[in-house]
Amino acid sequence: MQKMHLFKLFIVVLLVLIVGCGKKEDKTLNKEGSDVSGLIKKDSVTGKEKVLLKYLVKKGDKFVYKMTAKTSQTENSPATEGKDVTQDNEINYYYSKEVQDVDGSGIITFKVKYDSITINAQMGEQNVKYNSNINDTVKSNPAFLQYNAVINEPFFFRVTSDGEITDIYGLEKIHENLFKALGDTLKEEDKQNIKESFGKESMKEILQQEYQMFPKQDVYMDSSWTKSYNTQLLLFDVVNSAKYTLKGIEDKDNQKIADIDAMQTTEFLNKEVKQRGVKFELVNSETSGAGKITFNLNKGCITHKETSIVLNLDMKASAQGQSAKSVQKVKTNLWVTLLN
Numbered sequence: 001m002q003k004m005h006l007f008k009l010f011i012v013v014l015l016v017l018i019v020g021c022g023k024k025e026d027k028t029l030n031k032e033g034s035d036v037s038g039l040i041k042k043d044s045v046t047g048k049e050k051v052l053l054k055y056l057v058k059k060g061d062k063f064v065y066k067m068t069a070k071t072s073q074t075e076n077s078p079a080t081e082g083k084d085v086t087q088d089n090e091i092n093y094y095y096s097k098e099v100q101d102v103d104g105s106g107i108i109t110f111k112v113k114y115d116s117i118t119i120n121a122q123m124g125e126q127n128v129k130y131n132s133n134i135n136d137t138v139k140s141n142p143a144f145l146q147y148n149a150v151i152n153e154p155f156f157f158r159v160t161s162d163g164e165i166t167d168i169y170g171l172e173k174i175h176e177n178l179f180k181a182l183g184d185t186l187k188e189e190d191k192q193n194i195k196e197s198f199g200k201e202s203m204k205e206i207l208q209q210e211y212q213m214f215p216k217q218d219v220y221m222d223s224s225w226t227k228s229y230n231t232q233l234l235l236f237d238v239v240n241s242a243k244y245t246l247k248g249i250e251d252k253d254n255q256k257i258a259d260i261d262a263m264q265t266t267e268f269l270n271k272e273v274k275q276r277g278v279k280f281e282l283v284n285s286e287t288s289g290a291g292k293i294t295f296n297l298n299k300g301c302i303t304h305k306e307t308s309i310v311l312n313l314d315m316k317a318s319a320q321g322q323s324a325k326s327v328q329k330v331k332t333n334l335w336v337t338l339l340n
Contacts, residue, residue, distance in 0.1 A: 039297065041218065049221055053214035054161045056300040057099050057108055063301055064115075064339040065210060067093040070332070077326035087123040093206065106161030112207070113154040117147045146198050149177035157207060162214040165207055168200040175199075210302060210336050212293070221246055230269075234313070234328075235280050237269040242289070256297040264289030264309065277319055284314040296338075305336040 039052050070090045076082065097112035119130040130144050132151045139148060155170040175195055179186055186194070215225055228241040242264045250257045266287040273280045291307035311330040316323055 043220070050218035051297075052218050053295075054106065054300070055108065055159065055163060055211075056161070057102065059099050059101060061099045061299075062096065062340070063098075064096045065094070066335075066337045066339055067095070067206070067210065068333075068335040069093075069209075070334075072331045074329040075326070078324045079326075085124065087121070089122075090120045092118045100156070107166070108159050108161070110157055110159065111154050112157060113152055114150045116151065119144070119147070145178060145181045148181065149174050149198075153177065155203070157203070159211060162216060163211040164213050165204050165211060168203045168207075171195075171199060171203070209334060210305075212295075212302070219246065221249070233266070233268075233311070234315075235273040235275065236271065236282055239267045239269060240289075241265050241267070255299070257303070258293075258295045258297065260293040260295065262289075262291035262293065262307070264291075266311075279318045281316045281318070282313065283316055283325075284312075286310070286312040301338060302336060303338045305334070307334045308332070 039054060040049060042049055072086065072088045074084050074086045076084050094115045095112060096115055097110045099108060100111050101109040117132045121128045128138060130138050132147055153174050155174065157165055158167040159165045178194055178198065179191060224243055224245040226241055226243045228239055230239055242262055245261045247259045247261050250259065268282060268285060271282040289309040293305045294303045296303050309332045313328045315326045317326065
């Protein structure tokens with residue numbers, strides 16, 4: 001989902017997992033032979049099964065993922081001469097990662113690299129295709145330099161056992177690639193600006209979409225929970241609230257797989273904003289979000305995720321006695337798939 005970073009993905013989908021009922025003790029082993037049944041318990045009062053969700057991996061574990069983000073945006077405003085103008089963007093990340101360390105508190109250190117990236121951007125009859133594996137004129141376009149810089153350049157990140165990425169480091173070689181592509185005549189101030197604009201936060205934004213932040217407490221079968229966070233949509237402050245429901249547990253290839261549904265709502269905290277003498281007013285808004293996720297308890301990873309968010313916004317801008325209307329329609333989709 002990208003309009004070349006104009007819109008961020010406002011998706012927070014939380015995973016839960018719980019095993020099915022049965023009188024026989026179930027000591028599920030992962031492919032390395034570790035006992036994960038300690039995460040699964042029965043409530044001493046209700047008898048219902050519950051699970052403590054954790055990303056449990058071991059040093060040397062390897063994962064290969066494909067992440068696809070797709071955005072379709074339609075705008076009708078004075079800037080488009082009162083016509084509907086649609087832009088479709090799709091970006092595919094192929095990346096691999098390996099566990100370097102798991103410390104005593106469960107924090108995991110991964111080495112990760114992007115193996116390839118493809119982008120397809122279309123507006124009207126204009127169509128641009130980028131493929132990091134193909135050396136063509138598109139690849140040399142300055143708009144894609146940051147993608148060229150990351151290919152096959154390993155860096156590191158740390159993530160907690162409940163899915164929060166806390167640190168990203170080792171980006172020096174990627175930044176050097178960027179400096180070289182820009183002519184390597186940059187001032188130190190320019191280099192610092194590049195590091196800030198294409199550094200830890202931008203990398204974290206992508207990788208966090210794979211991970212979900214689990215609740216710290218045990219989760220019961222058929223239970224729902226919510227997570228809310230404040231952010232900004234265009235010029236307006238909003239609160240996104242996501243509700244997650246464990247729909248069931250299935251046994252697949254000797255693995256315990258959790259099926260999760262997610263729903264998201266968006267509340268606007270303000271509907272008028274003044275900026276540089278212009279008043280922007282949100283006249284009408286329609287927002288919705290949904291998702292489905294599968295999580296493999298044995299492997300300690302997401303195996304598949306698909307989410308969708310729809311935003312329909314009617315706005316009005318006023319200044320010096322004149323006003324203009326703008327209609328924005330945005331649909332974003334995200335797919336994350338484990339390939340190995």
